[in-house]
Amino acid sequence: MNIAIYGYGNLGKGVEYAVRQNPDVTLTGIYTRRDPAAVHPVGNVPVYHVSDLLKRKNEIDVLVICGGSATDLPEMTPALAKDFNVVDSFDTHAKIPAHFEAVDAAAKANGHTALISGGWDPGMFSLNRLYASVILPEGRDYTFWGRGVSQGHSDAIRRIKGVKDARQYTVPVPAAVDAVRAGKNPVLTTREKHTRECYVVAEEGADLARIEREIKEMPNYFSDYDTTVTFISAEEMAKNHAGLPHGGSVIRTGKTGDGSHTHVIEYSLKLDSNPEFTAGVLVALARAVDRLNRRGDVGCKTVFDIAPADLSPLSPAELRAKML
Amino acid sequence: MNIAIYGYGNLGKGVEYAVRQNPDVTLTGIYTRRDPAAVHPVGNVPVYHVSDLLKRKNEIDVLVICGGSATDLPEMTPALAKDFNVVDSFDTHAKIPAHFEAVDAAAKANGHTALISGGWDPGMFSLNRLYASVILPEGRDYTFWGRGVSQGHSDAIRRIKGVKDARQYTVPVPAAVDAVRAGKNPVLTTREKHTRECYVVAEEGADLARIEREIKEMPNYFSDYDTTVTFISAEEMAKNHAGLPHGGSVIRTGKTGDGSHTHVIEYSLKLDSNPEFTAGVLVALARAVDRLNRRGDVGCKTVFDIAPADLSPLSPAELRAKML
Numbered sequence: 001m002n003i004a005i006y007g008y009g010n011l012g013k014g015v016e017y018a019v020r021q022n023p024d025v026t027l028t029g030i031y032t033r034r035d036p037a038a039v040h041p042v043g044n045v046p047v048y049h050v051s052d053l054l055k056r057k058n059e060i061d062v063l064v065i066c067g068g069s070a071t072d073l074p075e076m077t078p079a080l081a082k083d084f085n086v087v088d089s090f091d092t093h094a095k096i097p098a099h100f101e102a103v104d105a106a107a108k109a110n111g112h113t114a115l116i117s118g119g120w121d122p123g124m125f126s127l128n129r130l131y132a133s134v135i136l137p138e139g140r141d142y143t144f145w146g147r148g149v150s151q152g153h154s155d156a157i158r159r160i161k162g163v164k165d166a167r168q169y170t171v172p173v174p175a176a177v178d179a180v181r182a183g184k185n186p187v188l189t190t191r192e193k194h195t196r197e198c199y200v201v202a203e204e205g206a207d208l209a210r211i212e213r214e215i216k217e218m219p220n221y222f223s224d225y226d227t228t229v230t231f232i233s234a235e236e237m238a239k240n241h242a243g244l245p246h247g248g249s250v251i252r253t254g255k256t257g258d259g260s261h262t263h264v265i266e267y268s269l270k271l272d273s274n275p276e277f278t279a280g281v282l283v284a285l286a287r288a289v290d291r292l293n294r295r296g297d298v299g300c301k302t303v304f305d306i307a308p309a310d311l312s313p314l315s316p317a318e319l320r321a322k323m324l
Numbered sequence: 325m326n327i328a329i330y331g332y333g334n335l336g337k338g339v340e341y342a343v344r345q346n347p348d349v350t351l352t353g354i355y356t357r358r359d360p361a362a363v364h365p366v367g368n369v370p371v372y373h374v375s376d377l378l379k380r381k382n383e384i385d386v387l388v389i390c391g392g393s394a395t396d397l398p399e400m401t402p403a404l405a406k407d408f409n410v411v412d413s414f415d416t417h418a419k420i421p422a423h424f425e426a427v428d429a430a431a432k433a434n435g436h437t438a439l440i441s442g443g444w445d446p447g448m449f450s451l452n453r454l455y456a457s458v459i460l461p462e463g464r465d466y467t468f469w470g471r472g473v474s475q476g477h478s479d480a481i482r483r484i485k486g487v488k489d490a491r492q493y494t495v496p497v498p499a500a501v502d503a504v505r506a507g508k509n510p511v512l513t514t515r516e517k518h519t520r521e522c523y524v525v526a527e528e529g530a531d532l533a534r535i536e537r538e539i540k541e542m543p544n545y546f547s548d549y550d551t552t553v554t555f556i557s558a559e560e561m562a563k564n565h566a567g568l569p570h571g572g573s574v575i576r577t578g579k580t581g582d583g584s585h586t587h588v589i590e591y592s593l594k595l596d597s598n599p600e601f602t603a604g605v606l607v608a609l610a611r612a613v614d615r616l617n618r619r620g621d622v623g624c625k626t627v628f629d630i631a632p633a634d635l636s637p638l639s640p641a642e643l644r645a646k647m648l
Contacts, residue, residue: 014580014581017580017581017582021461021462021580022461042582093648096645096648097641097644097645100644117648122648124455124459126647127632128591130632130633130635130643130647131448131451131632131635133636133647134604134608134611134635134636135601135604135605135608136604137345137604183594256338256341256342256345256596256601256603256604257341257600258341260596261595261597261600262596263593263594263595263596263600263601264592264593264594265591265592265593266591266592266593267452267589267590267591268589268590269587269588269589269590270507270588271585271587271588272584272585272586272587273580273581273585273587276580276581276585276587277459277580277587279580280458280459280460280580281459284458284459287458302644302648303648304631304632304633304640304643304644304647304648305631306632307628307629307630307631308451308454308627308628308629308630309454309628309629311455311458312454312457312458313458316628317421319454319628320421320424320626320628321420321421323450323454323457324441324446324626324627324628
């Protein structure tokens with residue numbers, strides 16, 4: 001099975017690495033909007049300009065689109081689904097239904113299969129919300145994110161005047177997680193679930209008090225949270241905050257029987273690299289998309305529509321013998 | 325959708341309770357090999373003798389078979405799959421391939437859909453082994469069971485001369501779990517992963533030293549484990565060991581990128597009632613079996629073959645809007 005990468009940032013690079021761990025998958029090219037000569041893959045993979053994409057259509061079973069959710073993917077995925085089977089990691093939860101409709105129309109009209117919103121949230125966390133909800137219909141679920149770097153929140157801080165660089169960690173409140181795990185079904189406000197830790201490199205002479213105030217008062221991003229701001233040097237940023245760790249937990253608790261039995265289902269991730277983990281999910285999903293398309297199952301899909309066996313290189317009989 | 329229960333022990337009772345939490349599912353009958361007058365459901369559900377089953381075929385979309393894996397299910401599921409769509413919880417891992425073949429032949433020959441080995445292990449744990457393995461192909465996974473009651477091990481103790489009652493708890497070794505969670509990829513022997521705690525009510529005058537020795541030396545069940553045996557009174561057994569709690573964790577750790585990034589995926593369950601939780605899984609699987617059969621997708625399936633959306637009463641659009 002041949003895949004290609006569309007867009008070579010952190011996620012695209014993660015997909016390149018992930019392909020190396022999947023012997024049934026071949027990476028036939030990396031496509032970029034930049035000058036291909038300026039893009040340096042970690043391995044021996046050809047880099048093409050995106051304008052060459054249609055010329056090489058027969059080299060691509062599935063195109064893994066590694067663009068951003070804010071502006072790239074809402075345009076790219078429906079456009080590319082006309083000519084390719086595609087996978088993306090669109091993660092703006094509120095806009096998923098609209099994105100789905102646009103991609104579904106393009107894919108169906110052209111006999112392609114598309115999978116949107118792959119990754120871990122949306123993605124593996126969504127799957128676990130669904131599985132847990134059907135097993136324990138009378139229950140409540142909780143999603144905690146972190147401790148990890150939120151790239152959206154880090155970017156928001158960087159847009160403040162006087163900020164040279166910033167890194168924002170989302171941190172679950174331990175007492176909230178403990179109460180949920182204990183099956184106490186707490187009702188939690190936004191502030192009670194997560195705190196936000198900001199590390200900021202300021203320009204020389206910048207008004208630190210103003211920067212801190214602007215961060216803490218920023219609506220949607222920080223004003224509903226207990227936020228701490230720590231000013232650090234560029235050297236400390238490079239040394240201690242270069243990675244993109246993330247993770248979190250989906251926990252559902254519910255009652256069964258006559259109401260006297262409580263159950264706790266927890267799915268948790270501890271990730272050293274958010275983009276590399278996401279890339280691993282996307283490559284498995286690309287395998288399923290290829291199989292669905294070969295079976296004539298076209299249109300837009302999400303993780304909810306993929307039978308788990310289609311994610312694995314093993315045969316159904318091998319899966320039953322080894323993993324069931 | 326109409327389901328019926330075949331066999332009314334702890335699991336069958338759990339299914340009866342689970343149906344109450346699923347408004348789209350109706351329980352049309354409980355079928356028993358005993359005298360129906362001797363079976364007392366918790367709700368207002370008709371109880372029939374199994375000999376009445378074929379007469380009431382049109383009342384049953386899916387039959388949930390609640391028998392034991394040792395002798396019941398290998399006979400029952402292939403036989404019943406000739407006349408019904410069925411779900412079972414066959415859990416003898418080594419014999420799953422043979423069971424699958426027998427059920428598949430019966431179901432396919434008669435246009436029925438069957439799902440075998442539903443529950444949590446096999447079942448939800450299997451799904452998590454599969455999902456984690458495709459995301460992190462270069463990794464290792466670990467399944468820990470407990471702390472919880474193993475009914476098979478409890479039964480094995482009860483067969484020893486001089487034993488009136490017994491309850492065996494399987495307990496993961498905390499140091500092993502911690503090492504796995506820390507991403508250390510330890511190689512663990514059977515003894516290093518779990519300990520076994522046995523609570524035994526002995527007959528008056530029985531030779532306690534002999535009973536303890538026979539337990540600890542029992543091959544397969546206990547000889548490979550650090551086992552503790554505690555003799556207790558029948559009253560203490562009834563008071564402190566009446567429940568059937570269980571649970572455990574599936575953990576996979578793996579590396580990505582250039583090998584410097586480690587990831588930990590963990591799925592864990594803490595269950596107050598093993599049979600009631602298993603029943604919740606079976607009812608969700610029965611919903612999927614009904615849908616597959618209506619679509620003409622016949623034969624034997626496992627959890628690996630079920631697209632998650634088919635487990636839920638919500639529509640695909642609702643799932644995308646609410647859970648993705």
